[in-house]
Amino acid sequence: MRIGILGTGNVGQALASAWARAGHDVVVGSRRPDDPERLTELKELITSGLRVEGCAAAAAHAEVLVNATPGTASVELLRTIGAPALAGKIVLDVGVGFLEDGSLSHPDVSLGEEIQRAFPETRVVKTLCTIDRKVMVAPESLEGPATVFLSGEDAEAKTVVRGLVTDLGWADDALLDLGGIGTARGQEHFALLFMGIATATGTYEFGIRVVLPDTAGTGSQGLPHGQGAP
Template identity: 65%
Template sequence: MGRAAAAVSVNGMRIGLLGTGNVARALAHGWSSAGHDVLLGSRRPDERKELGLPVAGLNETAAHAEVLVNATPGNVSVELLRSIGAPALAGTLLIDVGVGLSDDYTELSHPNSSLAEQIQAAFPDTLVVKTLCTMDSTAMVAPAGLAGPSTVFLSGDDTEAKRTTGKLLTDLGWPPSSQLDIGGITSARGQEHFALLFMGIAHGLGAHTFNIKVVTTAARN
């Protein structure tokens, strides 16, 4: 809580997305449609020119961005961020949407912690916020396509960083009423560990595009 959040404008923000997979591309399209300046970061940008989105190297993407989004596989994310370097990430809001899973999707890479906690520990001067990791890429950017409102979670130690993240979520179609701040960065493990239940639900439904809604007790008169 002692770190100061970087000053950013929520209108026309420069967003760098680390990764070029389904999640990174979906978020890039979503935020681009909302008027933000997006750039995908890749270790091999020359091989990713066919995506229809601007792509650059990792360091260039980090330098461009007011906000970084980690959309890389969770078992390589910390190593990839170290290749960019702590000085380049200091004071930056980093939205982490990754989850570390084994190749067969049956085990977590961080069973007693979370990727977001590992990133925050490795980069103490970076403002890490965990969100969007409890759903697939389609639901992330098209919540209105689901059968009714549902819940997106936020975890992080910096209040202003979570506030900025919340505004970016609103730009993707998540109203404040659907956003639930569940606490500090340690609460990110709850979001990430949901991945195992997500796999079970997907198997039961025969589909991956769904989400959950937190339902409380009915108000009493």
């Protein structure tokens, strides 16, 4: 699949490398594709064979366009690419916007919803924003299975994104479809609890697992990850 990744930070780099390893055709979009200094910072990515181009080129390349830019700047960046160039594309949105004081830049809504509203002809799927980039691409690094959430209006787009998330190593039954893009709000607001847990445990490399009722009535801790069967 042709993937374009907007954002050359830690998240964008981790996802680009992982999807390239999984056999996808990945182009990374940089806001400064001709800046030698920035290209030096991305040397590892480039020497591994990944192409770094401008954001518009990455978008043009993409069947699935990944937003891994800072959430505070994402809508503005997408505007520079323009609605016509984005029309019909699946936008896999990982971004969360933080202000300097640690609060969310979209407190009463979500970035996912804002992108969907600003670009109604795109098909936005919010996912992966509840976990750190290292865990994103290495779910097996945790002591047990964690849950990844999906939010979006377009069922086909969610199926495609589900496939891309499993390509990162996530089991299909680790993915929980929350519903429409309005549910992105819950995923993004979790960032505040995420920060609390990270501070308390001393690591960003954790997940959360949805633990359902014990329908088997055994109280067992070893049941499979049966989110589909409450």
